[in-house]
Amino acid sequence: MYMTCIDCAKRWDLYKVRIRCTCGGLLQIEQNWKELDADLLKRLFQARLMERMTPYASGVWRYKELIHPELPAEAIVTRYEGNTGLYEVDAAAKFAGIRRVLLKAQSENPSGSFKDNGMTAAVSHGRALGMQRFACSSTGNTSSSLAMYAAWCGEESYVFVPEEGVADGKVLQTLAYGGKLVRFPGTYDDGLRFLEEHADEFGLYVCNSVNPLRIEGQKSIVFEIAHQLQWSMPDWIVLPGGALSNASALGKGLQELRSIGLIENVPRVAIVQAEGASPFHRMVEAKEPTLTPEPHPSTRASALNIGSPPSWRKALQTLEYTNGVTVAVSDEQIFAAKELIDRSGIGCEPASAATVAGLKRLVAEQVIDKDETAVCILTGHLLKDADALTAYAGKRPEPMEHRMWERMMDMASNKRLAALRRE
Template identity: 30%
Template sequence: MISLHTSVSHASALQCSQCQQTYALTNLATFSPCCHKPLLTTYHTPFGLSPTVLASRPFTMWRYREMLPLFDDIHKVTLGEGGTPILSLKKWANWYGYQQLLLKDESLNPTGSFKARGLSMAISKAKELGVEACIIPTAGNAGGAMAAYCASANLKATVVMPRHTPKVFKEECELYGADLVLVDGLINDCGKKVAELKAQNGYFDVSTMKEPYRLEGKKTMGYEIAEQLNWQLPDVILYPAGGGTGLIGIWKAFFELKALGWLSPSTKLPRMYAIQAENCCPVVATWNKKQPNASQYQGKPSVANGLAVPQPFAEALMLDVLRESGGIPIAISEDEMVQTVKEVARLEGLLVAPEGAALFKGLQKLIENKHIDPSENVLLINTGSGYKYLENLY
């Protein structure tokens, strides 16, 4: 049994995202047994905790330790994730006539993507709760991240990945010692294989939003954005949404920061825009009322592997964020992403992932369609390194 009394964490319970039924944090959890929906971690707001405490702490995601759900640091599995820079893209802004364009570059995380945040937290918590073997369906980056953190934690890792995924993602998993299973299809097909394998072998499934703690690692992007911008927020955030964990997590972080008093109660929250691939845009289809939800959506592979998520488990939460914030989802073509990767590289000296490139093109379209004004402060979140996608680009 985990002791909650000696913990620095102020996590209080797990809550069903649909009916708000609560569950204990001391038990290994997946999704809510009541509604079969994602579980969200809730917190007691630490009384008197000031952001001044951060000054002496290393700039990693663990600097927000009180608002993360690990109870004992002995179980913490970290490779130095978080603390990624926010860059001012002055050349791109000048070229396209924007007042201010910022980029949070998640490619500088361990294993080259923002997936490191979620998997650091998920594997730490799995270790604390006695898990010995983890399994994950992945479009690419999450598999490599889980394999790395399982290696660090001495846990067995099994990664289930689409066969068409670029070679570097496969080799990465094997280098970290994971068992790699290749499946014909997309990540939803991998999810079916995971269900079969975990039933046979007793693996713990860390699928996107089917366990509660990857979200808690990803939300630290929101904490960092606020801190790095001196507790002010941009007018607009563009996020490349496949499974949507980061979109949901960043939004969750802003409300937690208000509860902490680190953001003023009057702080206006950004409009959140979800950018998807035309080849696989279930949230766009649901938003535009072409389907009741994404449960039957059939997508195609994308050069942006992380956007090829045809049936996101947390679709309802993604739609909630867009509605609450005043944003919308839009989709970008394969050619637009490839050309924009090259254009950003030449103009800014940054090799962004195709998912990140989609944001640049998405911003242009949103400005053309009058959803965003060129005078607004805009933040893009590049979720991974373009170096891992070179095979997709040529």
């Protein structure tokens, strides 16, 4: 295993602490897949579903041969992440206007978001390198995931979180895990820029998605989808686009699954952004060669509130490989989809609901055919942004809870009067 730059192709040692190439390009992990046997791997992964209380009980490390085969098992830092549900939801299919929709609830991860899939790989590798202080810039989910893993293995975490635009629940979760919180003026992008420039000075191991091990861990999401569907993929996979790490990981994972022979058909990928924070969508739509950052991103879906997504080049490779598309949706469309997902009994934070909102729009625009199938990835838990739930209460013309109480009291009183009359 080694790292290569996606821009200049320079090779780097995997066991040296490095986030970017000297040319400024992002790094990615390379492995040799030629000696892997697809049928043997399928049997191995299936057998590991029986594992309990070992690293292979993790929905990430179950696929260790495809994630980090050289990492010693005793070095793995795991909370048995992954293992998240894949649910067929008829109401979502009807809402989007498509034949079949499955929701991949990454919200069921230990810290409540998909970030755990990548963080277990980043922290495990960092500790194998001898690092003891881990850091990230975050709109919330990354910080709580990092703080959880650092606490679990007895190390320190430093989380850089913007002063505004981040859900209180995510900040409180980070603090509860013992993360050292650094609040700063500006956006996620400013915090990441600071870490890339100064992490070495402070002895910090950066665990944002610019770290290629994060991408390796997050590949497991699509590995698990393929495994759950018995290695037969849907027509589409739809996911939200914030920092674009998930899109990057998804594309890399699909390429590897196909290269090894674990899947035959490669689904198309749709990346959904919020209209107020959609620099990647605008770039793709305008067929521009480079991304122009959004200096003042603005969306109520806080996990999407990123104006300069660092992984845009890798995400573009995913679109090229899968013949994928992008779409932007309004906050109103996001919250309409969120209400449907919440009412289905699964629930999600607003950024997750962008997937179903985007699917609905793509079907309406006839980009996706109504007879096709789609998996929508729900990235964060319902309670990650509890304030968002008040939007539903605000829609009610009067407090239904009080009316329900009054009706029930009237019924109870009437029954007691009827009983007295019978006596």
